[in-house]
Amino acid sequence: MSATTAPLVWDFYRAVEGAEGLxxxxxxxxxxxxxxxxxxxxxxxxxxxxxxHWSEAEPxxxxxxxxDDFTATAWDHPMNGQLFAAAILDDDLLFLRYIYxxxxxxxxxxxxxKTRRDSQIAQMSLRLTNAGEDYFLGPASLFMPGSRVTAAVxxxxxxxxxxxxxxxxxFEYDRDAKEIPISGRNNIGYRxxxxxxxxxxxxxxxxxxxxxxxxxxxxxxxYHIGPSSYSQVWTFDPDCTLYKGLQQVFEFFxxxxxxxxxxxxxxxxxxxxxxxxxxxxxxxxxxxTEVTKHRTRKSADAAYSRVRVTGKAADGSELTPVxxxxxxxxxxxxGSHKTKHVKAADGLTQSELQSFAEQLRDELQYIGLGExxxxxxxxxxxxxxxASVTYDDEESEDLGLITSITHTFxxxxxxTSFAIDSGGTASAQTRSGEAYTTRSASVYGYNRQQDLADLxxxxxxxxxxxxxxxxxxxxxxxxxxxxxxxxxxxxxxxxxxxxxxxxxxxxxxxxxxxxxxxxxxxxPGGIFYNIFFLLDTVTSVPYALxxxxxxxxxxxxxxxxxxxxxxxxxxxxxxxxxxxxxxGRIILTEVASSTAATDHKIVDTDxxxxxxxxxxxxxxxxxxxxxx
Numbered sequence: 001m002s003a004t005t006a007p008l009v010w011d012f013y014r015a016v017e018g019a020e021g022l023x024x025x026x027x028x029x030x031x032x033x034x035x036x037x038x039x040x041x042x043x044x045x046x047x048x049x050x051x052x053h054w055s056e057a058e059p060x061x062x063x064x065x066x067x068d069d070f071t072a073t074a075w076d077h078p079m080n081g082q083l084f085a086a087a088i089l090d091d092d093l094l095f096l097r098y099i100y101x102x103x104x105x106x107x108x109x110x111x112x113x114k115t116r117r118d119s120q121i122a123q124m125s126l127r128l129t130n131a132g133e134d135y136f137l138g139p140a141s142l143f144m145p146g147s148r149v150t151a152a153v154x155x156x157x158x159x160x161x162x163x164x165x166x167x168x169x170x171f172e173y174d175r176d177a178k179e180i181p182i183s184g185r186n187n188i189g190y191r192x193x194x195x196x197x198x199x200x201x202x203x204x205x206x207x208x209x210x211x212x213x214x215x216x217x218x219x220x221x222x223y224h225i226g227p228s229s230y231s232q233v234w235t236f237d238p239d240c241t242l243y244k245g246l247q248q249v250f251e252f253f254x255x256x257x258x259x260x261x262x263x264x265x266x267x268x269x270x271x272x273x274x275x276x277x278x279x280x281x282x283x284x285x286x287x288x289t290e291v292t293k294h295r296t297r298k299s300a301d302a303a304y305s306r307v308r309v310t311g312k313a314a315d316g317s318e319l320t321p322v323x324x325x326x327x328x329x330x331x332x333x334x335g336s337h338k339t340k341h342v343k344a345a346d347g348l349t350q351s352e353l354q355s356f357a358e359q360l361r362d363e364l365q366y367i368g369l370g371e372x373x374x375x376x377x378x379x380x381x382x383x384x385x386x387a388s389v390t391y392d393d394e395e396s397e398d399l400g401l402i403t404s405i406t407h408t409f410x411x412x413x414x415x416t417s418f419a420i421d422s423g424g425t426a427s428a429q430t431r432s433g434e435a436y437t438t439r440s441a442s443v444y445g446y447n448r449q450q451d452l453a454d455l456x457x458x459x460x461x462x463x464x465x466x467x468x469x470x471x472x473x474x475x476x477x478x479x480x481x482x483x484x485x486x487x488x489x490x491x492x493x494x495x496x497x498x499x500x501x502x503x504x505x506x507x508x509x510x511x512x513x514x515x516x517x518x519x520x521x522x523x524p525g526g527i528f529y530n531i532f533f534l535l536d537t538v539t540s541v542p543y544a545l546x547x548x549x550x551x552x553x554x555x556x557x558x559x560x561x562x563x564x565x566x567x568x569x570x571x572x573x574x575x576x577x578x579x580x581x582x583x584g585r586i587i588l589t590e591v592a593s594s595t596a597a598t599d600h601k602i603v604d605t606d607x608x609x610x611x612x613x614x615x616x617x618x619x620x621x622x623x624x625x626x627x628x
Contacts, residue, residue: 014059016045024075026083028100031222035059036075036085041067048221099140104149107131109179110410113151113163117383117403117421120258121189124151124166127179127410136173136180143171148264149184153379153409162262163379163407167191169585174617181619187264191218192243194584197236206231207253211246211268218242224277226269228253232347239539251345254356280384287391291375303328303368304340309357311344319350322357327365340364369400369422377414381405387420532600535563538583545586548605550622552586569597570615571623577615588620601625 016023016037023037027049035045042065047057073087073096081101087094107129115122126149130136136143147168152160166184173180184190195218203213207228215223230253236245246268250256258268259278267277285291309322328334344356373389385402400422408415534543542563543554566579568588576595577588600613611622 014055019043021070021072023073026075026077028080033057036065036073038070038073040069041065042070042073042087097140099142102142104128107135108410110408110412111151112409113166113407115164115383115405117401120260121193122164122166122186122260123183123189124149124164124185125181125183127181130174130177130180133173133175136171143168143173143182145169145171146190149182151407151409153377153414161379163409164260164262165264172619177617186260187220187266188243188258188260191220192246193241195242196239197242197245198238201238202233202235204231204233207249207256208268210234210249214242214245214249215266220266222264223266223268225267226256226273248345252347254344254348254352255359278382280382280386282386283381283388285373285375285387285389287389291373291389293371293373293389295372297370299368299370300332300334301368302364303332303334304338304364305334305336306339307342307357307360307364308339309342309344309353309360311348311353311356312346313349314347316346319348319353322354324357324361326361329366329368332368366400366422370403370419372417372419374415374417376416377407377409378416379407381416381418387418532566532602533557533563534565534579534581536581536584541581541584543581543584546605547602547611547622549607550604550609550611552620552622554581554584554586566600566613567591567595567597568600568613568615568620570618571621572615572617575615575618577618579613579620586620588615588618590618599625 014025014035016035016039018039019037020040021038023035025033025035027033032049033047035047037043039062044063044065045059045061046063047059049057068087068089070087070089073085076084078084081099081103083098083100085096085098087096104126109127109129111124111126113122113124135141145168148165149168150165151163153163154160164186166186167190168182168184169190170184171180171182185193192214197217200217203210205213207230208225209231211225212223215225234249236248246258250258253270255270256268257271257274258266259274260266261278265277267274287293304326305328307324307326311319313319323339326340340360342357342360344353348356373387381402383402383405386400387402400420402418403421404419406417408417532545534545535541536543542557544557546553546555568577568579569575570577574593576591576593576597578591580587580589602611602613603609604611610625612625614621614623
């Protein structure tokens with residue numbers, strides 16, 4: 001066998017200006033590469049990799065790893081997560097270890113990954129075995145805000161199937177705890193919803209160009225954006241979050257939306273274009289063997305009989321409103337004037353307004369029937385998939401679209417829970433190359449984050465003394481002549497919790513009829529709320545706090561004149577904490593032990609159960625309580 005006449009030829013090299021010794025290039029999967037070399041210490045540069053082409057990537061600025069005067073190094077990358085090196089310093093041979101990733105599967109107790117149709121923000125929570133302070137807090141630890149956590153599962157020796165990834169939001173280490181909780185959000189939640197435009201408020205270009213610009217501001221480098229031809233000047237408020245800025249762009253390009261793939265890539269465009277990256281499917285389950293139904297709900301809360309859409313043309317003139325009938329269940333009586341009023345983004349044409357209204361009509365149809373199912377882990381399920389269930393081999397019609405998915409994994413097992421909503425539309429699936437697409441209601445009646453206006457309308461009874469209307473506040477009378485501050489209008493005999501004794505002619509403002517002994521709270525024992533308001537101590541943004549589906553929710557509101565600072569007790573330590581909001585996140589601040597704590601009872605808007613805010617070893621918890 002003769003030697004080859006075409007020996008191996010290196011046709012690429014990268015010269016590093018100022019390097020004093022040989023280095024090494026390390027490639028991390030297909031996302032990044034790192035050059036390490038000697039130059040008055042150990043230096044490095046990092047380059048972003050696209051499709052694995054590291055030779056075409058431009059490195060970033062030089063970063064000093066150490067100023068130790070090594071005279072030689074030799075590098076090895078034997079496994080993902082760690083980089084090893086031998087180095088000579090003076091006359092000593094040293095071993096160097098560089099850790100950039102850890103396998104958490106050996107210490108994982110349980111984890112959840114949650115996605116919802118009405119929000120592009122996915123959440124991941126993990127509970128890890130306490131492997132010791134060195135593991136979590138040592139100099140080589142990777143547990144810090146912004147660290148990326150990837151969840152993937154393999155079955156029977158298969159290649160790992162990625163569920164999703166999140167960037168660490170919160171990590172709390174307790175030396176004495178058996179388990180350590182960590183939590184994070186996906187790229188969209190961590191980078192887009194947590195950052196604002198600041199001084200970068202104006203951009204001129206097409207829709208795909210402004211979307212790319214916003215993602216660049218957020219530091220998101222992996223993305224795909226669909227085409228658009230319309231160009232204009234885009235202006236955003238300095239305190240507007242990048243996430244809300246993108247929503248404004250989506251309103252202009254009616255139908256645009258955003259998804260995040262399991263590998264963290266953000267995709268923006270029309271549904272038909274997004275289907276080239278993530279295709280929804282139809283699944284049929286056997287209700288006797290494959291899944292278990294544990295809840296059914298029928299609700300007219302967000303069901304509408306009509307939708308009315310208004311908007312302005314590019315010249316500022318009012319377009320003709322579009323009023324459409326929304327199909328719904330024939331046996332439901334919703335009222336012919338239960339209308340969803342929507343204002344479209346300015347600048348649309350009349351035909352575009354019509355198309356936008358028709359899309360909303362389709363999304364709002366047949367809303368109100370929802371069911372929840374549990375089953376074994378199915379990491380391939382996506383929100384927007386169509387699901388139907390058969391029982392005893394009897395065919396059933398499609399129940400609707402999957403609107404939320406929770407994957408649970410760990411030592412206790414691997415499960416998937418999903419909720420199905422009857423609203424929305426779905427096109428037929430094909431295998432001829434045509435993309436299968438679905439549209440789900442942006443506001444729907446089951447398992448949804450409700451608009452605050454809807455929420456207040458639904459649960460206003462929480463502050464109305466069971467008879468609503470707050471007893472008309474006793475009419476407050478005519479303020480009188482301030483009376484003589486005497487008999488306080490006889491306290492209005494508690495006013496039957498509504499009429500408040502006509503406030504006793506307001507004598508001394510009638511003590512406002514003593515508000516019918518505050519008849520609006522029904523004296524439930526402690527303070528009773530369906531919703532209460534908090535003011536962000538960092539941003540001064542007012543928030544409403546409420547509970548839905550057993551989880552605390554925050555929603556920005558316009559006014560916080562009724563804002564409070566609840567004081568809650570710790571069930572484990574008897575410490576007292578003040579609950580507040582800081583930069584959009586709930587925090588607990590320990591206060592003097594003599595401070596009085598009050599039971600804050602809140603009704604769950606989804607289940608009707610009652611909860612009390614409390615703390616357990618310094619962490620906020622919900623305790624289920626009775627309504628009395």
